[in-house]
Amino acid sequence: MxxxxxxxxxxxxxxxxxxxxxxxxxxxxxxxxxxxxxxxxxxxxxxxxxxxxxxxxxxxxxxxxxxxxxxxxxxxxxxxxxxxxxxxxxxxxxxxxxxxxxxxxxxxxxxxxxxxxxxxxxxxxxxxxxxxxxxxxxxxxxxxxxxxxxxxxxxxxxxxxxxxxxxxxxxxxxxxxxxxxxxxxxxxxxxxxxxxxxxxxxxxxxxxxxxxxxxxxxxxxxxSSTSWTLTTTGRQAHSSGVFSDASGYGAIYEMVRILDDWRSDVREGNLTFNVGVMGGGTTAEIDDRGLAISSSGKTNVIAQTAVARGGLRTLTPEQDADVRAKMQAIVALNLPGTDAELVFSDDGYPxxxxxxxxxxxxxxxxxxxxxxxxxxxxxxxxxxxxxxxxxxxxxxxxxxxxxxxxxxxxxxxxxxxxxxxxxxxxxxxxxxxxxxxxxxxxx
Known part of the structure; x- marks a missing residue:
């Protein structure tokens, strides 16, 4: 011994x-x-x-x-x-x-x-x-x-x-x-x-x-290391009306808009925000562990729901607060007929x-x-x-x-x-x- x-x-x-x-x-x-x-x-x-x-x-x-x-x-x-x-x-x-x-x-x-x-x-x-x-x-x-x-x-x-x-x-x-x-x-x-x-x-x-x-x-x-969940919603309707004022853009287009704006407008030194899992359609649900998304939809139906989950890593508390504010500001600029919500996890590493x-x-x-x-x-x-x-x-x-x-x-x-x-x-x-x-x- x-x-x-x-x-x-x-x-x-x-x-x-x-x-x-x-x-x-x-x-x-x-x-x-x-x-x-x-x-x-x-x-x-x-x-x-x-x-x-x-x-x-x-x-x-x-x-x-x-x-x-x-x-x-x-x-x-x-x-x-x-x-x-x-x-x-x-x-x-x-x-x-x-x-x-x-x-x-x-x-x-x-x-x-x-x-x-x-x-x-x-x-x-x-x-x-x-x-x-x-x-x-x-x-x-x-x-x-x-x-x-x-x-x-x-x-x-x-x-x-x-x-x-x-x-x-x-x-x-x-x-x-x-x-x-x-x-x-x-x-x-x-x-x-x-x-x-x-x-x-x-x-x-x-x-x-x-x-x-x-x-x-x-x-x-x-x-740091923390996680976030982004949920977008749209109006379920016939796909022939997509992009119209009456039907809007749908949840998936809103999801893509947000993620791409983050990619182009929020990136800076020592910052990463990875998208780990994503799904959307007429229905989309994420499991309790945040690891799997079940979704379904049809090509002729505008997506009603989309969910994405990912990680955020920052170098200082100040950078973390600033980045979260920028991400939320982009989330708030909804496409017509859509809405979005971004939630950060409380259980993260500083x-x-x-x-x-x-x-x-x-x-x-x-x-x-x-x-x-x-x-x-x-x-x-x-x-x-x-x-x-x-x-x-x-x-x-x-x-x-x-x-x-x-x-x-x-x-x-x-x-x-x-x-x-x-x-x-x-x-x-x-x-x-x-x-x-x-x-x-x-x-």
Whole structure:
């Protein structure tokens, strides 16, 4: 088991690893690289164990079991654990781990998730090493986000061994429904938001962004994600009268007008509004999940109803409010004989808006990378990442930084993989960064 092996490792002093001559690591920080490397096999074994337990978002028992395994791994490091049951949202719950430090340094919120997109009926269920590349581990959720949990465990274990964890005030929130959030969302994310109000800094431990050239990036901003439903209506009548004052244009023409005006008149930087499903005719009804539309009609009958549902992604609250107003204004310009209604969902992910404090935190991480002799991280384009749990707390903390976990690929698909050496690399970066944050006075 991880806990026994980890305890054995921590019983031995860790020698300082070789670092570049120009590095400005403190004596305690110099012990971190060797501490990370000493437990590499242990952390990889732990990753294999949790990957081999199915924790699809709807697998309540599986998510709870992984939560218990994680709890048993972190408690020897001095964390107290609390399981937040989420039966009222139809999900398993969340694991909150707390480390009480000196109370003087930056309060850190570390965010990840226990669940995966792979439910028990998926054929993709087991962890394995790529026979052609032993650095590549394949398995459901191995990168998203069980690899992130492995980075957390490796970093915090190294801090413990190096003596830098003691002063650190840390809360870890590992949600059990990130891939398919429970409803209502204000309940499902209530405890995460409470932790965000407590924290000074938030760090998101989902996958590291890496470009085609292998260059690594940090994420200082993420767009929102919400859904909308557009319903248009017209006068059902014989098609020979279409476009006339008496019969009007019908629901489908009104739908097309609105969608095309959005496309041509509302587009701007970092904004997307996708149409995911659409149907229209004499009748058109969308199901309770908003995923399927049943419609029927005849070629000689003007369409009476049309329905479309899609997604909206914005970078800031201001952009979100402005875009919604523009979309509604276009909706109100009805063609003759038609009407339209646009409704935005209440259960959406907010934006992690860019701010200079986030960029400054990335700068601190790059200083850490330089001191460790590792490459610096660039600033990732927010339009290239989806929404995430860190967005719920970014407005409350002084600074937030996402994408702090592993390098991998094929997320959400059979063949998902993680590059194992990225666990070690990221653990070193994050352990030193958190060690420094723990010593920075609160504002």
């Amino acid at each position: 991880f806990t026994a092996r980890c305890a054995a490792l921590l019983a031995f002093p860790i020698a300082a690893a070789a670092v570049p001559a120009a590095a400005q690591l403190s004596p305690a920080e110099q012990r971190i690289p060797a501490a990370v490397e000493a437990e590499t096999e242990t952390v990889e074994d732990f990753l294999e164990e949790i990957v081999n337990v199915n924790s699809g978002s709807l697998n309540v028992e599986g998510v709870r079991r992984v939560g218990q395994m994680v709890r048993e791994a972190f408690e020897p490091l001095g964390f107290t654990a609390e399981w937040i049951d989420m039966a009222e949202t139809g999900r398993a719950g969340h694991l909150v781990l707390t480390h009480e430090g000196s109370g003087e340094g930056k309060r850190m919120l570390l965010i990840g998730h226990l669940d995966t997109v792979f439910e028990p009926d998926s054929p993709f269920q087991r962890y394995e090493l790529d026979p052609d590349d032993p650095n590549r581990a394949i398995g459901p959720g191995v990168a998203d986000d069980k690899g992130g949990i492995a980075v957390l465990l490796s970093a915090l274990s190294a801090m413990k061994a190096a003596g830098t964890l003691a002063p650190a005030d840390i809360k870890i929130v590992l949600t059990g429904d990130e891939e398919r959030p429970g409803s209502p969302l204000d309940v499902a994310r209530r405890d995460l938001i409470e932790a965000g109000r407590w924290a000074d800094v938030a760090l998101g431990f989902e996958g590291l962004s890496v470009d085609a050239d292998g260059l690594e990036y940090g994420t200082i901003a993420r767009r 934006a992690m808006a860019p701010k200079e404090a986030n960029r400054a935190l990335l700068g601190e991480l790059n200083e850490v990378s330089r001191d460790l002799g590792l490459p610096e991280l660039g600033e990732w384009d927010p339009a290239r990442r989806g929404a995430a749990d860190i967005s719920f707390v970014s407005e409350y903390v002084d600074a937030a930084l996402a994408g702090m976990a592993t390098d991998g690929g094929n997320s959400h698909a059979p063949g998902e993989y993680v590059l194992l050496d990225s666990i070690t690399r990221q653990a070193k970066r994050m352990a030193v960064l958190m060690s420094r944050l723990a010593l920075q006075p609160r504002d």
